[in-house]
Amino acid sequence: MCRAISLSPNSVLYAIGSRSFEKASRFMLENGFSPETKVYESYEEVLDDPYVDAVYVPLPTTLHVRWAVLAAGKRKHVLLEKPAALNLSELDTILEVCESNGVQFMDATMWMxxxxxxxxxxxLSDGQRFGQLKAIHSCFTYKADDDFLCNNIRxxxxLxxxxxLGDIGWxxxxxxxxxxxxxxPQTVTSWHEPELNQAGVILSCGSSLYWKDGRIATFYCSFLTNxxxxxxxxxxxxxLHIHDFAVPFRENVASYYSASQFRVPIMSEHSVANDRPQEALMVGExxxxxxxxxxxxxxPEKKWPEISRKTQKVLDAVRASIEKGFQAVQIVS
Amino acid sequence: MCRAISLSPNSVLYAIGSRSFEKASRFMLENGFSPETKVYESYEEVLDDPYVDAVYVPLPTTLHVRWAVLAAGKRKHVLLEKPAALNLSELDTILEVCESNGVQFMDATMWMxxxxxxxxxxxLSDGQRFGQLKAIHSCFTYKADDDFLCNNIRxxxxLxxxxxLGDIGWxxxxxxxxxxxxxxPQTVTSWHEPELNQAGVILSCGSSLYWKDGRIATFYCSFLTNxxxxxxxxxxxxxLHIHDFAVPFRENVASYYSASQFRVPIMSEHSVANDRPQEALMVGExxxxxxxxxxxxxxPEKKWPEISRKTQKVLDAVRASIEKGFQAVQIVS
Known part of the structure; x- marks a missing residue:
């Protein structure tokens, strides 16, 4: 993300905040930052610097509500790492403070x-090439190693x-x-047999999402799969099919595959070039x-907090369905 | 399938049975069969011909139990179109007659x-390249036109x-x-909101399949989607990923895509050539x-009836789950 801030023409990496001056200085050196970049030994000092316009908050999710609220309260625009919050109530607290302070909120889902x-x-919006939406399947998994499964904040x-569910289900x-x-969707039903660690944290889970008109979506996320x-x-x-939706395999070009009834059924590949990595495009936007x-x-542009809010709402329903023994959970629009 | 029988070196298209001599003769002419091919005006006559070794039965599913049992009873080997039967009880009736008559049973799922x-x-069996199975997703859909949706046997x-569920969910x-x-799997839970026609026949549905060790599978089938x-x-x-699992896009070569932790995450394409179409390979086997x-x-090779039986068992559970309001249905091994 520091690289993305540098690569974006309308942003400058002005300051880093860390609980440890040493860690922050080492991070600066290792990443070749300009020596003018300020290093603050606390997050408060970052927020108290009047030259800071906006903050990127990559803290563990449990700390989001505290620091995003403080940042917005000091009129810093907030680019918040996903998952935005532990639940919708926390996210709404953040969004209310952003709104009342007139600052932009965006969650850091870069592929958007x-x-x-x-x-x-x-x-997808083309009635001729795509028609009406019927079904969606998304899947984000990676194989965490033993160290990750013991020690990572996730x-x-x-933390x-x-x-x-929060890290990749988001x-x-x-x-x-x-x-x-x-x-x-109107209803969410989580799949049986989610895998949990001894502390009860979700290591893998899936869910089915239903709309009343027969549209259906499913997703699966896991730390235990390639x-x-x-x-x-x-x-x-x-x-439409893609195999690298969240992080394209290549940084400067990404492919998608489409098939349409007007063509032979073989899927065609389409490549889209990007002059900057998607993280830099997010920072730029x-x-x-x-x-x-x-x-x-x-x-502030309302689209971004609204998207985050809907995502959090569905995520809450997925979790509620797991907690209720995989019952269907209604989503109120 | 007639073409497949002709393309297979160890089979001869010997006779066609039809309720209508005219229809069968026209079918023969249109498909350029050898004039020596017999045309029978009833299915019984086919089964009574001592030179018939085996029959391919493409009749509507409701007729499978009647005609497969008659065929096996006359010691004809049975290649049966899928879905094998309306339910496991019917399939077991067929399989018992096949077994007691010592004839081969196979369902006509050609991609196998x-x-x-x-x-x-x-x-998938390679512990190094694939590891342990965690999740499967399969999807077979096609967009049926208005005529199909009104008049097709499916x-x-x-019929x-x-x-x-039977036609493509199989x-x-x-x-x-x-x-x-x-x-x-140990449990099957069908998805909400299957689409049915006015007669209650399934036009689209999906299901989640669970194993006790956390493995999960999902599938979706529909007549209403591209x-x-x-x-x-x-x-x-x-x-492993493929986009044409049931019927490869090309007849003489088929691709699959694989990714492994030992490589860069970009998926690699692998092509497999086949000298005869998969239908002919099925007939040959x-x-x-x-x-x-x-x-x-x-x-007779027991593998094939066993695969059909397991498929029918899961299919029955999917249907039972839909009928029970999407409750989990146990599968007894």
Whole structure:
């Protein structure tokens, strides 16, 4: 993300905050930052610096509500690592403070900002090439090693208590909502046999999402399975498939595959070039919203907090369904 | 299938049976059969011909139990179109008559006989390249037109009453069992909101299959969605993906995609050539078993009826789960 901030033409990495001056200085050196970058020994000092316009918050999820609220309260725009919060109530606390302070909120789901995503969106919106949406399947898994499964913040109930659901299920859920043009499903039923660690943190789980008109979506996320980043979107007239939806295999070009009834059934590959990595494109989009707000008095773009909110709402329902023994959980729009 | 019988070196298309002599003769002419091919005006006459060694039965599913039992009773080997039967009880009736008459049974799921399938099986069995199985997703859909949805046997409760579940869900279920090396799941939970026609026949449905050790599989089948034939198999160390599992896009070569932790995460494509179409390979395998039995006194190969039986068992559970309001249905091994 530091590299992304540097690669983005409208942002400058101005300061780093860490609980440890030593760790922050080493991080700076190792990543070849400008010597002018400030190093603060506490997060408060970052927020108290009047030259800081916006903060990127990569802290463990349990700390999001505290630090995002403090940042927004000091009128810093907030780019928040996903999962945005432990639950919708926490996220709403964050979003209310952002709104009342007129700062931009965005969760750091970088693939949303890749030009491939926009091109795929155009395909899905094309009544001739794609038709009506019928089914979505998304899957994000990676094989965590023993050290990760013992020590990483993502398997600790007091740090990232949502485990695989928060870390990678977030991507799957947001991809489903994106494909459904942010129309919330009405019911969520989680799959049996999620894998949990001894502390009860989710290591793998899946869920089925239902809309009343027969549209259906499923997702699967896991720390225990070889890297997979699949997204399939099926329509009445066409299909879309990708195998690297969250993080493209290549940094400067990404492919998607489509099939349509108007062609032979063999899927065709489409490549989309990007001049900067998707993380830098995300920072660029975030920074340009900040410039609009700070420079031109614009209002924050509501689309991004709304997408985060819907994602969190579905994530909460997935978790509730697991806790209720895989019962169907209604989602209230 | 007539073409497949002709292309297979160990089988001869000897006779056609039809309720209508005219229809059968026209079919013969249109497909350029040898004038020596016999045309029978009833199925009984086919079964009464002592020169008929084996029959391929493409009748609607409701007629399978009647005609497969009659055929086996007359010691004709039976290649039966899928779905094998309306339910396990009917299939068991067929299989018992086949066994007591010493004839080979095989259901006509042709992709099982493609050399790609064997090569993929080798990958899935490779502890280094694939590791342990964790998750499977299969999907077979096609967009039926209005005529199909009104008139095809596959949407008629008195002909192919299993609808999309029988016609294409059969492939998905068998693919899952194949990937799981025929280890039956313990529980099946069908997805909400299956689409039914006015007569109650399934036009689209999906299901989740669970094993006690955390393995999971899902499938989706539909007559209402653009052509999709996806199979994804995820392991702890590698993945397998195909987009044309049931019927390869090309007749003489088929691809699969694999990724493994030992490589860069980009998936690699593997092509497998086949000298004859998969239907002809199926006929060839079936005919060689028949030759073994008739010529060398061998016993029928039990593998094929066992695979059909397991597929039917899971299919029954999917249907039962839908009928029970999407409750979990146990599968007894």
């Amino acid at each position: 900002h890749h030009p491939r995503t926009a091109e795929m969106r155009a395909l 398997v600790k109930p007091d 990232d208590g949502l485990g695989a 991507y799957c859920i947001q991809a489903i909502l994106w494909a459904a043009d942010y129309d919330l 890297l997979t980043m699949d997204l399939s979107v099926l329509g009445t007239k066409g299909n 975030f920074a340009s919203l900040v410039v609009e707000i700070e420079g031109n008095g614009s209002k | 006989h493609h050399p790609r399938t064997a090569e993929m099986r080798a990958l 949407v008629k409760p008195d 192919d009453g299993l609808g999309a 492939y998905c279920i068998q693919a899952i069992l194949w990937a799981a090396d025929y280890d039956l 052509l999709t034939m996806d199979l994804s198999v995820l392991g702890t160390k590698g993945n 079936f005919a060689s078993l028949v030759v073994e039995i008739e010529g060398n006194g061998s016993k």
